Amino acid sequence: MSFSEVISQMQALLGAQHVLHRPEDLMLYEYDASVDKGMPGAVVFPSTTDEVAALVRLARKSGVSIVPRGAGTGLSGGSISRDQGIVIVFTRMNRILEIDVANRRAVVQPGVVNLDLSAAVARYGLYFAPDPSSQKACTIGGNVAENSGGPHTLAQGVTVNHVTGIEAVLGTGEVARFGGKCIDTYGYDLTGYFTGSEGTLGIVTEITVKLVRKAETVATLLAIYNTVDEGANTVVEITSEGITPTALEMLDGLTLRTVEEATHAGYPMDSGAVLLVELEGLREEVEEQAALVRGVCMRNGAREVRRAKNETERALLWKGRKNAFAAIGRLAPSYYTQDGVVPRSKIPQTLRYIAEVSKKYGLTIANIFHAGDGNMHPAILFDLRDPDQLKRTVAAGADILAYCVSLGGSITGEHGVGMEKNALMPLLFNETDLEVMHRLHDAFNPGVLNPQKVFPTPRSCRETGSASIPPELRSRP
Amino acid sequence: MNDQGVINGLEAELTGILGSENVMPCPSSLVIDGIHTQLCVEPGTTQEVADVLRVANDRKLTVIPAGGFTSQGYGNIPPRADLVLRTTRLSGIVHYDAGDLTIGVRAGTRVANVQNAVAEHRQVFAMEAPRASRATVGGALATASHGPRKHSAGGVREFCVGLEFVTGDGQIAKAGGRVVKNVAGYDLMKLLIGSHGTLGIITSANFRLMPAARRTATFLAEFKTIGEAIAFRERVMKSPLSPIFLELISPFTEGVSGQSPQAWTVAIKAGGSDAVLARYRGELGADLSRELRDAHEAALWSSVVEFPATMLQLNQRAMLLDVHMPAASVEAALTEAEKAATAHGFIFSAVGRAAVASLTLALNPLPGDPPSVTQYVNALSAIRAACPADGAVIVRNCPGEVKMHIEPWGSAREIESMRRVKRTLDPNDVLNRGRFLP
Numbered sequence: 001m002s003f004s005e006v007i008s009q010m011q012a013l014l015g016a017q018h019v020l021h022r023p024e025d026l027m028l029y030e031y032d033a034s035v036d037k038g039m040p041g042a043v044v045f046p047s048t049t050d051e052v053a054a055l056v057r058l059a060r061k062s063g064v065s066i067v068p069r070g071a072g073t074g075l076s077g078g079s080i081s082r083d084q085g086i087v088i089v090f091t092r093m094n095r096i097l098e099i100d101v102a103n104r105r106a107v108v109q110p111g112v113v114n115l116d117l118s119a120a121v122a123r124y125g126l127y128f129a130p131d132p133s134s135q136k137a138c139t140i141g142g143n144v145a146e147n148s149g150g151p152h153t154l155a156q157g158v159t160v161n162h163v164t165g166i167e168a169v170l171g172t173g174e175v176a177r178f179g180g181k182c183i184d185t186y187g188y189d190l191t192g193y194f195t196g197s198e199g200t201l202g203i204v205t206e207i208t209v210k211l212v213r214k215a216e217t218v219a220t221l222l223a224i225y226n227t228v229d230e231g232a233n234t235v236v237e238i239t240s241e242g243i244t245p246t247a248l249e250m251l252d253g254l255t256l257r258t259v260e261e262a263t264h265a266g267y268p269m270d271s272g273a274v275l276l277v278e279l280e281g282l283r284e285e286v287e288e289q290a291a292l293v294r295g296v297c298m299r300n301g302a303r304e305v306r307r308a309k310n311e312t313e314r315a316l317l318w319k320g321r322k323n324a325f326a327a328i329g330r331l332a333p334s335y336y337t338q339d340g341v342v343p344r345s346k347i348p349q350t351l352r353y354i355a356e357v358s359k360k361y362g363l364t365i366a367n368i369f370h371a372g373d374g375n376m377h378p379a380i381l382f383d384l385r386d387p388d389q390l391k392r393t394v395a396a397g398a399d400i401l402a403y404c405v406s407l408g409g410s411i412t413g414e415h416g417v418g419m420e421k422n423a424l425m426p427l428l429f430n431e432t433d434l435e436v437m438h439r440l441h442d443a444f445n446p447g448v449l450n451p452q453k454v455f456p457t458p459r460s461c462r463e464t465g466s467a468s469i470p471p472e473l474r475s476r477p
Numbered sequence: 478m479n480d481q482g483v484i485n486g487l488e489a490e491l492t493g494i495l496g497s498e499n500v501m502p503c504p505s506s507l508v509i510d511g512i513h514t515q516l517c518v519e520p521g522t523t524q525e526v527a528d529v530l531r532v533a534n535d536r537k538l539t540v541i542p543a544g545g546f547t548s549q550g551y552g553n554i555p556p557r558a559d560l561v562l563r564t565t566r567l568s569g570i571v572h573y574d575a576g577d578l579t580i581g582v583r584a585g586t587r588v589a590n591v592q593n594a595v596a597e598h599r600q601v602f603a604m605e606a607p608r609a610s611r612a613t614v615g616g617a618l619a620t621a622s623h624g625p626r627k628h629s630a631g632g633v634r635e636f637c638v639g640l641e642f643v644t645g646d647g648q649i650a651k652a653g654g655r656v657v658k659n660v661a662g663y664d665l666m667k668l669l670i671g672s673h674g675t676l677g678i679i680t681s682a683n684f685r686l687m688p689a690a691r692r693t694a695t696f697l698a699e700f701k702t703i704g705e706a707i708a709f710r711e712r713v714m715k716s717p718l719s720p721i722f723l724e725l726i727s728p729f730t731e732g733v734s735g736q737s738p739q740a741w742t743v744a745i746k747a748g749g750s751d752a753v754l755a756r757y758r759g760e761l762g763a764d765l766s767r768e769l770r771d772a773h774e775a776a777l778w779s780s781v782v783e784f785p786a787t788m789l790q791l792n793q794r795a796m797l798l799d800v801h802m803p804a805a806s807v808e809a810a811l812t813e814a815e816k817a818a819t820a821h822g823f824i825f826s827a828v829g830r831a832a833v834a835s836l837t838l839a840l841n842p843l844p845g846d847p848p849s850v851t852q853y854v855n856a857l858s859a860i861r862a863a864c865p866a867d868g869a870v871i872v873r874n875c876p877g878e879v880k881m882h883i884e885p886w887g888s889a890r891e892i893e894s895m896r897r898v899k900r901t902l903d904p905n906d907v908l909n910r911g912r913f914l915p
Binding site for chain 1: 631632687750752753755
């Protein structure tokens with residue numbers, strides 16, 4: 001079947017207005033937030049599960065690949081077509097199908113925006129807990145595909161901890177339903193297995209999620225340090241005090257100065273690190289913990305601990321963190337963000353290692369991270385126009401991730417593997433591990449769904465010619 | 478070759494892999510639903526597990542994975558059982574990183590050993606299992622074992638961060654890792670947890686730990702009817718309180734410590750300072766009947782965890798059911814279940830997570846006039862009818878002759894996808910053949 005035949009069949013199926021195929025219409029779908037790049041052959045907007053299933057069957061018949069896409073806010077190229085395939089966008093499947101207050105569940109279509117769900121259930125005192133930084137735009141379907149995290153997942157867990165049921169179109173074109181409203185059910189946990197599979201097993205068309213009750217009291221504290229080590233030591237000690245904050249976020253000196261210039265969040269320009277601590281719970285509980293946390297911060301050398309007195313001040317403290325990456329964009333023409341994870345007690349040595357890497361490769365690196373769970377986001381600054389810098393950036397990134405793995409960590413905590421890090425998977429998994437995962441991949445997806453993602457493949461462009469350059473580096477504006 | 482010839486040849490091959498001291502005739506204590514297995518092996522390394530499974534796979538034998546032998550009541554009667562593979566020697570804590578709140582243990586480690594090791598550091602290993610000093614971590618993972626802590630910590634799926642396992646055809650594989658946040662690769666932990674030894678033999682696992690509350694108290698509220706108990710649960714769930722445990726205990730739960738035999742009890746365990754505990758008292762108000770501390774508190778919760786084992790000890794012919802349902806269905810489902818049990822000649826009791834809505838039901842035969850097989854079957858059928866379709870009513874234990882007439886899993890939803898997973902990881906159906914998927 002020729003590609004134009006595929007297009008006309010899709011037009012017949014969805015209506016011509018829901019099928020884009022002219023190059024100028026497709027350009028918008030060439031990127032995601034990592035600015036990975038790949039021009040799709042067509043972009044389609046189905047409105048029902050049956051249409052999605054028909055699309056997958058058509059793709060199988062014609063041998064054209066299919067890639068699901070939410071809002072395109074992903075950071076590992078998960079929603080980009082690597083082989084001019086069909087991109088399915090869920091803009092028309094964006095309804096909240098049910099809000100079940102008694103059972104604290106919502107049933108949603110994949111195109112529902114993360115924050116919209118929380119807004120829709122706010123009047124019941126409930127919210128949807130996973131909160132990626134892109135939550136104003138990103139979709140719940142995308143969150144499920146990537147098993148997204150966020151600053152508040154330290155206490156609440158990531159997406160997989162909040163999904164109890166899904167409907168999915170498998171790579172074979174069949175429609176399957178897994179789980180439901182129950183926390184547990186019988187048999188294999190296919191809901192959990194599909195969550196975070198990056199669109200390589202099936203396309204999720206309906207999701208049942210948990211809703212969480214809002215806490216009575218929230219306390220947001222900001223501790224200011226002269227060195228990052230002091231902040232990192234604080235993180236370990238807070239845990240040993242028996243406290244699990246809902247968020248523990250850290251910015252190093254370079255980052256906080258940049259952020260301060262951009263957002264005026266009130267961070268002192270001469271400090272070495274700031275630690276943002278958020279506590280939630282009963283009033284009495286939060287007050288006690290806030291006092292304990294303040295004590296720990298001071299014992300570890302904090303020169304000042306501020307506490308937000310109201311919602312405005314809280315928003316200001318968070319503003320710096322939430323806009324950190326945007327601010328870093330002002331420092332250099334390009335930056336390359338890593339998503340490595342280390343055991344939290346190894347944060348100080350990891351930061352020292354990153355400083356060495358910075359020196360060794362002659363590159364500036366800004367550190368922003370989810371300190372509570374050891375999820376590091378070092379941003380390597382560089383100039384794309386300088387091929388030598390580019391080469392050093394790639395090498396520095398791989399160096400840092402290899403170090404994270406050597407400490408018992410991981411190459412990705414929340415951004416996913418996608419097409420960015422699939423060549424790095426052998427750092428974590430040996431051939432047999434990957435083969436077993438591959439067998440499970442093939443059982444649900446004979447090949448048409450999101451190819452050349454997650455698994456290192458000989459076809460991966462990482463292993464050919466231009467090659468060792470991650471796609472986002474090639475395209476970063 | 479006749480059966481004995483097969484067994485002799487197999488024994489020789491297994492002895493070559495494990496040494497004669499680790500290949501033995503299966504002790505008579507390891508009988509499952511009346512089915513005797515000839516041989517028992519105890520590998521000491523993951524590689525040995527893989528070697529044994531490769532032999533079994535090549536010969537198309539069936540292997541029953543076993544840990545402490547505390548939860549083998551689940552599933553269909555094995556149509557055939559050639560080999561019991563015990564994880565006894567795969568034991569010990571591999572790494573404990575208190576500062577990171579993570580631990581790695583081998584699958585044959587007893588659950589209680591891990592609980593005790595981390596308790597010394599004022600941390601909590603959230604895995605719970607009856608007979609925890611016998612039950613193994615691998616077995617508790619395979620059966621998705623849970624207790625009252627599931628209310629706040631979730632089931633094992635929420636805190637197991639990495640696994641190593643051997644597939645039915647003898648491949649060693651791992652998934653996840655040691656760190657608490659990790660999205661690299663497929664989350665195979667989710668598949669193996671609750672797979673009842675049908676997809677792979679778990680050889681080691683890594684977990685997230687939790688800090689222990691410095692001070693706790695348990696508040697009991699007792700009611701005449703389940704309706705009042707559920708109304709109280711609703712009040713707690715809508716309040717700002719976030720208890721560690723929120724448990725529902727029915728009347729007639731012999732063995733559950735400190736509980737009034739005639740009441741529906743809601744038991745709430747809370748952690749925090751005196752001010753926090755005072756706040757609980759204030760919020761819970763007049764409904765509170767008692768407060769437990771220290772040894773009394775510990776005794777109650779340990780007896781709650783032990784409930785399934787205690788019930789079985791009281792009466793080997795009890796039928797135990799694991800039920801899962803949406804929270805709003807609990808009152809109606811339990812009311813109907815109690816009616817059905819009583820109508821068919823059983824004493825009904827239930828203990829479980831009130832808000833998470835995962836409970837264990839016990840149907841104890843009335844002394845004097847024990848129920849017939851048909852009465853077991855009909856009681857189960859009526860209870861299933863009373864539970865919502867996306868829930869589950871799983872038989873945890875029942876007499877062998879009853880099992881022949883029931884479907885222990887009670888559902889065939891998602892069966893095609895589950896078969897796909899099973900065929901992929903265990904192509905020759907070596908692991909627990911017939912006990913889960915028909």
